[in-house]
Amino acid sequence: MLEVRDISKAFGGLKAVDHASLDVKQGEIVGLIGPNGAGKTTLFATIAGFHRPDAGTVAFDGKAITGLAPHRICAAGMVRTFQITQPFAGISVRENIMVGAYFRTADRHLAAREAETVAAMVGMDDQLDRRGADLTVAGRKRLELARALATGPRLLLLDEVMAGLNPTEIVEIVGVIKDIRAAGVTILLIEHVMQAVTSLAERVYVLNQGRMIAEGTPAAIAENPQVVEAYLGPGAAKVLRA
Amino acid sequence: MSRAALLCAAGLAAALVYPLLVPNYLVNIGMLVFFTAFIGQSWNIAGGFAGQTSFGHVVFFGTGAYTSTILQVTYGWNPWLAWPAATAMGGFVGWMIAVLSFRAGLRGSYFALITLAFAEVFRILANSVPFTKGGLGMLIKADQRPINFQFKDPIWIYYLALLLCLVSVVIAWHLTRSRFGARLVAIRENEDAARALGIDVFAEKVKVLTLSGAMCAAGGTFYAQKYLYIDPSIAFGVDKSVEMLLVSMVGGAGTIFGPLIGSFTLMGINEATRWLASVVPALKNVQPLSLIVYGIMLILIVARLPNGLMGLFRRGPARA
Numbered sequence: 319m320l321e322v323r324d325i326s327k328a329f330g331g332l333k334a335v336d337h338a339s340l341d342v343k344q345g346e347i348v349g350l351i352g353p354n355g356a357g358k359t360t361l362f363a364t365i366a367g368f369h370r371p372d373a374g375t376v377a378f379d380g381k382a383i384t385g386l387a388p389h390r391i392c393a394a395g396m397v398r399t400f401q402i403t404q405p406f407a408g409i410s411v412r413e414n415i416m417v418g419a420y421f422r423t424a425d426r427h428l429a430a431r432e433a434e435t436v437a438a439m440v441g442m443d444d445q446l447d448r449r450g451a452d453l454t455v456a457g458r459k460r461l462e463l464a465r466a467l468a469t470g471p472r473l474l475l476l477d478e479v480m481a482g483l484n485p486t487e488i489v490e491i492v493g494v495i496k497d498i499r500a501a502g503v504t505i506l507l508i509e510h511v512m513q514a515v516t517s518l519a520e521r522v523y524v525l526n527q528g529r530m531i532a533e534g535t536p537a538a539i540a541e542n543p544q545v546v547e548a549y550l551g552p553g554a555a556k557v558l559r560a
Numbered sequence: 561m562s563r564a565a566l567l568c569a570a571g572l573a574a575a576l577v578y579p580l581l582v583p584n585y586l587v588n589i590g591m592l593v594f595f596t597a598f599i600g601q602s603w604n605i606a607g608g609f610a611g612q613t614s615f616g617h618v619v620f621f622g623t624g625a626y627t628s629t630i631l632q633v634t635y636g637w638n639p640w641l642a643w644p645a646a647t648a649m650g651g652f653v654g655w656m657i658a659v660l661s662f663r664a665g666l667r668g669s670y671f672a673l674i675t676l677a678f679a680e681v682f683r684i685l686a687n688s689v690p691f692t693k694g695g696l697g698m699l700i701k702a703d704q705r706p707i708n709f710q711f712k713d714p715i716w717i718y719y720l721a722l723l724l725c726l727v728s729v730v731i732a733w734h735l736t737r738s739r740f741g742a743r744l745v746a747i748r749e750n751e752d753a754a755r756a757l758g759i760d761v762f763a764e765k766v767k768v769l770t771l772s773g774a775m776c777a778a779g780g781t782f783y784a785q786k787y788l789y790i791d792p793s794i795a796f797g798v799d800k801s802v803e804m805l806l807v808s809m810v811g812g813a814g815t816i817f818g819p820l821i822g823s824f825t826l827m828g829i830n831e832a833t834r835w836l837a838s839v840v841p842a843l844k845n846v847q848p849l850s851l852i853v854y855g856i857m858l859i860l861i862v863a864r865l866p867n868g869l870m871g872l873f874r875r876g877p878a879r880a
């Protein structure tokens with residue numbers, strides 16, 4: 319469904335993403351992990367059209383979408399959320415989600431109804447009239463999810479939707495993500511914390527300093543010495559094995 | 561009928577009866593209130609709803625005033641025909657400024673400043689190119705017949721201003737209930753999030769500036785027909801830009817009735833300070849007193865009432 323090939327993106331001299339490739343197949347939940355500053359968000363933003371890649375290609379459903387504007391990519395059926403949540407602060411949760419829902423319909427009543435359905439799906443139906451600015455961190459993360467979902471995507475790019483949540487909230491949002499997948503949406507999920515991904519993803523990619531250093535099942539990844547070193551520093555794998 | 565609808569109906573009825581009951585100079589003041597609310601609304605649609613604050617909205621106003629006046633005076637057009645042409649020209653200038661600025665990626669205060677620059681360029685051009693008669697300005701021959709868009713009885717120009725104001729309120733009301741309006745608000749609140757949710761931010765911004773420019777230009781023609789004279793500093797002077805911004809901010813930017821309430825308020829202040837200066841001799845030399853009051857009011861509103869005076873009436877959660 320999504321084929322990312324040799325994407326590179328530099329900011330000035332800094333190579334944030336360096337020849338990274340990944341694949342997502344229809345119906346999967348795929349994880350993308352890596353230490354802070356690895357380039358995960360940059361890779362997402364590049365896939366979703368927010369950055370133009372210096373090199374490489376992105377294909378969605380077999381069609382090249384490299385360098386297309388975000389709204390065109392959204393129209394193709396792929397939508398991203400933001401790690402640093404970007405609520406429409408001055409308007410209600412309902413209106414926030416309606417902006418997403420308007421992507422599929424120009425009708426106000428349909429959009430409002432769709433917003434309510436999606437809000438129920440992410441467990442926000444009791445907060446529809448709250449302002450975007452008045453939400454808790456968990457609420458904002460859910461709103462990111464809800465708005466993106468309301469556009470009716472086939473592939474959802476989630477950027478650290480669990481960061482900053484407490485364990486109860488994480489369990490809840492993991493349930494929501496599973497429901498979304500069950501509803502037929504394919505998911506590519508960034509997490510900084512490895513554990514968060516293992517309960518969800520069938521496959522995991524590991525990005526470190528802009529390079530894709532490993533790919534495999536969560537179990538295999540957790541054993542991979544290169545991955546352990548990326549997280550804990552050089553030599554750590556040897557120490558852990560000893 | 562809801563309470564709000566009832567209030568609107570009562571307000572409209574009062575506005576319709578008002579000029580029949582008061583002397584001409586008060587009819588004229590009423591006309592100015594609605595006219596200023598109208599051009600204020602043109603600013604509000606771009607600056608308030610879509611968050612594209614402009615400091616140079618007068619560029620559209622002047623474009624409208626000059627387009628219809630030139631068509632009329634130089635080419636002999638009937639002003640009623642020149643009016644839609646002027647409106648279209650304002651839309652075109654709005655489109656052009658939007659395309660140039662937003663293609664260049666200008667946002668926020670940079671966009672506001674570029675509009676100011678455009679207005680100044682247009683003022684200087686109007687001062688120097690031959691077809692505007694330069695700094696002399698242009699005089700429209702007085703011939704007070706309705707067919708000439710000139711009226712002997714001020715009541716007709718009052719009703720016309722009221723009609724313009726009504727149209728602008730309906731446009732704003734429509735924005736609060738349509739997809740286009742929801743997208744504008746999304747762009748105002750967070751441009752990146754709007755883009756991620758499939759909104760073609762550039763296209764929507766160009767659309768709203770085209771609409772706003774067209775409306776404002778229609779106001780320019782109206783003004784020229786009322787006063788039958790324009791010159792570069794009337795048509796492109798910065799004070800009209802400030803007035804449009806001020807009524808919207810004072811009344812409540814991004815609200816349906818903000819510009820109208822702001823226009824009422826500022827007219828009230830205008831008249832009150834004029835009266836005050838006439839009875840308190842010490843204030844004679846503090847001129848213009850109204851500007852001082854505006855300034856204080858704007859500071860208070862920006863600091864305390866981010867939704868303007870409308871924020872006082874709004875039910876439900878206040879918007880920060």
Ligand SMILES: Nc1ncnc2c1ncn2[C@@H]1O[C@H](COP(=O)(O)OP(=O)(O)O)[C@@H](O)[C@H]1O
Pocket residue numbers: 329332334352353354355356357358359360361
């Ligand atoms: N817009 C930007 N301009 C300059 N540098 C950036 C920008 N975005 C990210 N970076 C840098 O690129 C690197 C990767 O960042 P990011 O993609 O956010 O990593 P991650 O999401 O994996 O934590 C970091 O060093 C970051 O400082």
Ligand SMILES: [Mg+2]
Pocket residue numbers: 358359360401
């Ligand atoms: Mg990140």
